[in-house]
Amino acid sequence: MSADIKDLSNLDRLIHEPSRLAIMAVLSACESADFTYLLNTTGLTKGNLSAHLSKLEFAGYIKIVKRFKGKYPNTLCSCTASGRRAFQAYWKQYSALAQHLQQ
Amino acid sequence: MTNLPDVKRILTETRRYEFADGLRDIQMAILLGITGAVTWLVLQPFWMNILTDWGQKFGRGAAWMGLLVVFVAPLAAWGMVALMNLIRKRWLWRESGIVKPARWVVPRRVTVLSSVILIAGLVLSIAARRAGWVEDAFVLRMFWAATGWSFAYTLVAMGHELGLSRYIWLGGIGGAMSTSLLFLQLTFAQIALVFGLSWGLLLALSGIITLRQSVRIPQVSK
Numbered sequence A: 001m002s003a004d005i006k007d008l009s010n011l012d013r014l015i016h017e018p019s020r021l022a023i024m025a026v027l028s029a030c031e032s033a034d035f036t037y038l039l040n041t042t043g044l045t046k047g048n049l050s051a052h053l054s055k056l057e058f059a060g061y062i063k064i065v066k067r068f069k070g071k072y073p074n075t076l077c078s079c080t081a082s083g084r085r086a087f088q089a090y091w092k093q094y095s096a097l098a099q100h101l102q103q
Numbered sequence B: 001m002t003n004l005p006d007v008k009r010i011l012t013e014t015r016r017y018e019f020a021d022g023l024r025d026i027q028m029a030i031l032l033g034i035t036g037a038v039t040w041l042v043l044q045p046f047w048m049n050i051l052t053d054w055g056q057k058f059g060r061g062a063a064w065m066g067l068l069v070v071f072v073a074p075l076a077a078w079g080m081v082a083l084m085n086l087i088r089k090r091w092l093w094r095e096s097g098i099v100k101p102a103r104w105v106v107p108r109r110v111t112v113l114s115s116v117i118l119i120a121g122l123v124l125s126i127a128a129r130r131a132g133w134v135e136d137a138f139v140l141r142m143f144w145a146a147t148g149w150s151f152a153y154t155l156v157a158m159g160h161e162l163g164l165s166r167y168i169w170l171g172g173i174g175g176a177m178s179t180s181l182l183f184l185q186l187t188f189a190q191i192a193l194v195f196g197l198s199w200g201l202l203l204a205l206s207g208i209i210t211l212r213q214s215v216r217i218p219q220v221s222k
Helices: A002-010 A018-028 A035-042 A046-058 A081-102 B007-019 B023-042 B045-058 B060-092 B108-130 B136-162 B165-183 B188-216
Strands: A030-034 A062-069 A072-079 B099-101
Touching: A018 A030, A018 A035, A018 A046, A018 A062, A018 A072, A018 A081, A018 B007, A030 A035, A030 B007, A035 A046, A035 A072, A035 B007, A046 A062, A072 A081, B007 B023, B007 B099, B007 B136, B023 B060, B023 B188, B045 B060, B108 B136, B136 B165, B136 B188, B165 B188
Parallel strands: none
Antiparallel strands: A030 A072, A030 B099, A062 A072
16 A cells, blocks of 8 residues: 555646646647637636646646737647646556556 | 546547537548549540640640649648638637647557558459459459548547547448449449549538537537
């Protein structure tokens, strides 16, 4: 069991937070997604989503581009190479741990 | 959001989003339909006569210009992408948000295996011809049949990967349709036309039905 606890402590805490995990899952499955799509998929409020995006951007996991679509602002998010690597590593680690605990 | 989200579901739904409105099916229908029609056209004697006439009237350059017809299919597919983006931004995805799909929508192993299916079909038919089991025309018919099998496999694999049952059905029907091409006593050009139009019709039908459903049910609630 101590090995499991060690594995658990090795998980990327930034990605392990449920909302950020959902955001990273969306962005790792596509080239980019806009704020509206992330809002609909994660079910977060605008403020919450914005805060989580800022944290992920600060960590260098995602890139945020703000632009205008006609008169309206549009925020486009994409996963960086390091973000993709971090998510894949997290997911591999988490899946292995979950499988091990089930056994 | 206290529990961990269903990551597998999110990954699949995001990948599926690109295909959920049926516009991709219509794009593929246009590409295959026009490819079949253009292949048929350029192999027709009357088209050669038209090119010869142009050559005599307007010079050799004009005859070469006539060959540009081979670019019609890629141009139409490119135009469809532009139209698709416009429709999605202004209408279909306005409420649900915009997603730019990953560069390689089809997994690499699926692409590799579909190429293997195409090459294996051709190699086997050539081997059968050398052994004297089939006539020359069979090898030419096999070109379109194997192309159809390869495409059908890609659809089935994608349907399985993305949880889109319509692609599994389309792949099954298209695969059977492509097999039937082997038994048609037609020329290479005629088979190309039948191949393009039948696949085009099948995909267009699937695209239109899916598009109608997607307009009725907003993408957000899917």
